[in-house]
Amino acid sequence: MKILMICTEKLPVPPVLGGAIQTYISGVLPHLRKQHDITVLGTDDPSLPNQETIDGIHYVRIPGKIFEIYREGVEKYVQSNQFDLIHIFNRPRLVIPVRNTAPEAKIVLSMHNDMFEPEKIDSEEAMKLLEEVSQIVTVSDYIGNVIKSLYPQAESKVRTIYSGVDIERFLPGNHSSMKHIRNDIRKANGLENKKVLLFAGRLSNNKGVDKLVRAIPELSKKFKDLALVIMGSKWFSLEETTDYIAYVRSLAKKLPIPVVATGFVAPSKIQNWFAAADLFVCTSQWQEPLARVHYEAMAAGLPIVTTARGGNPEVIHPRENGLVVERPEDPSCFAEHIGEILSNSSLMRKMGEKGRELAVSRYTWDRVASELLEVWEQSKTFVKKDVDEKMKAQIINELDNELGNDLENKLEDEKFEEKIKEKSREEKKKKSKEEKKNKFKKEKKKKYAEEMMLIFWEEMKEKSKEENNKKKYEKEMKKKSKKEKKKKNDEEMMGKYEDDAKKKSKEEKKKLKKEKKKYAEEMMIKYAEKMKGKSKEEKKKFNKEMKKKYVEEMKEKSKKEK
Structure with missing residues (x-):
């Protein structure tokens, strides 16, 4: 069988942080996995991955610690996976949510504490869940007796299976290995x-x-x-x-x-x-x-x-x-x-x-596992007595028409009883078919809604992308326009500056030419005065000096002008 074992929300499996229930589950798993395909659903822990398979056992870990959060995770997981039998440990309040999401699965409940006390569970919910479970396994007669005293109708389903211990690990102190x-x-x-x-x-x-x-x-x-x-x-x-x-x-x-x-x-x-x-x-x-x-x-x-x-x-x-x-x-x-x-x-x-x-x-754990296997095997034949009074009345009315007026006498008849059972099976089958149909429709609607939402989000993403691209283009164009404007202004300013510079340069050249001419005239006058009464050689030497001095003065003046 394909079996799901649901642990409590407090501590993870394997028992890395301890815990009696976690130790119990880990103790029996090596023996149970030989005969069934087992998944263990429990709370997550930073030291463990959310999913793993070890020795053929599948471990799934979901957020826990708080029961309400854990319950939601359990419902979601059970809804998306199918199991023949679901074994719930010490959390009777999970039975109804599990039954609602897995209507065909057999349910076994293991009790390790007084979780049926009135302050822990509403009596109406307790009575309802007792109808849904095939068997209730307890760790002691004491726990079983508490359940039976509160809900006598559960007596036939309660069975004590004492826990176990790893006898190869827990050894006396005088043992050679200890x-x-x-x-x-x-x-x-x-x-x-x-x-x-x-x-x-x-x-x-x-x-x-x-x-x-x-x-x-x-x-x-x-x-x-x-x-x-x-x-x-x-x-x-x-x-x-x-x-x-x-x-x-x-x-x-x-x-x-x-x-x-x-x-x-x-x-x-x-x-x-x-x-x-x-x-x-x-x-x-x-x-x-x-x-x-x-x-x-x-x-x-x-x-x-x-x-x-x-x-x-x-x-x-x-x-x-x-x-x-x-x-x-x-x-x-x-x-x-x-x-x-x-x-x-x-x-x-x-x-x-x-x-x-x-x-x-x-x-030993193999004895515990052996008894659990018996419970699981017996659960296969469990049939819930769910033919309500209304259905019974309907069946009797129909059979009354078929068999005549003397119905009360014929109730003793085996054939009549068989017809009731057959009618009940047909009604059950019809009901199950309707439930499946409704579930299919619901899932189809949900799937369609999800697909439409995906399409909507894709369209919105695409639209958003287009708008972003448009904004980006407009931004780039504005930036480009600003650059071009700046460039044009710079070019205009440069042209104006060059025109002014050219104009200024012409005027300065003209002025310099005038000054040079004036200076040359002055120098010629001075030269003529100095050359009076001088010999040819002296004139030649003086000319050379004057030329040198003139060049230097012109250079100095040119520097100043620049």
Whole structure:
């Protein structure tokens, strides 16, 4: 089958930022892909591409974080792609939008939290979506019982499939491949020769790690080799310090034992801290669906102390793989149960071994995938009971005419029942045909509108282009006109200047000629006076000097004139 798995809008798949649902999906995919063509639709993340195909699985990522934005993206994607079965995870409010865009697909819903509570979904919408889904898979009996108590009509569709864990990655600390990791972590954090208690989860009031911290002073009086590791942050990869986190830190500073706060640990390295620990403690105060850390602790061979909240006790076999705290609001109850395990090394060892045994035999991903495949197979035969009262009345009236007046007696007749079914199928077929026809018309209109819009925009672009070219041409012409005008003015000015210059030059030449003539006359008079009574040789010498002086004076005068 062609299958779409729709994750939640909060965190991406694969679980690069953590997340129980994201880990669940990634755990089962390698097994499911062998039998079906699978697409995973989830929220986007800067570290991941919007589309990719890995090992034959198609990943599509759309904007998320806010449900309303994510829902729109889901509707758009489902509308443009066809699937035989759509599996929605923990978002019942996506069922109706998905059904409206994929009327023929089978829908399976997986529930990991109390999302059917009245404050989370309108009862009318809940009842409507329960008719649309073929099966509801829950991670614990607790979640299933909550749904059934609110909506008894859903009972036949609810099925618990417990989650799983990677038993090849989460291994006991004494395993050959984990020994050096355990030793390195303990050495680096001052945990050598210590009995290490581990908490793993979000640091919030409903997860209740403060109850464990407040139990330590009582425990440390009896057990001198204790250490505490708190693994987690406010919200997965967010390292923000809240009032609650500040409160837990202030409590931890007063403790007489080593306390290691790791902050957010990448999902790929969580198993190392489980291997470094000796006992796992879950302190949930709220009705926890069933925290997946229980499976991880079991696979790592750790005894478990957990709370009687929600689905947590469902995986605990008392005194075999762990103990359950009935009053988790009281720190002394944690001290009592943790002390009971720590004081009995044989019990502690056996609990760890039993936990590992349960993880290997019951909580592997291939078992989870196998049960999901059964659900998908059963969904193929699901038929929605959607023949409304009006249709029933119409069928009965028509059959009444065909079979006579004694209709009530004939209702028992098999042939009559078969005719009702046949008529119902025909009506359904007709209705489906009409819906397809209307959908086709709608799509055709939409396509036509899109084409017309494209043509309009192309025309507008062309028109805009022409106007731009016209404006550009006019601008160039104005520029050219200005240049030509300037050139003409320059030429006119140049011509006038040249005429004036020529005129001035003629007058100056005339003036210079007159002055030269006058000067020559003066010089001749002076010469005649000086030559009186002079010899021939003296006259010759004097003439030479005068000529030289005349040339120099003329040159000087010419320079001045220029």
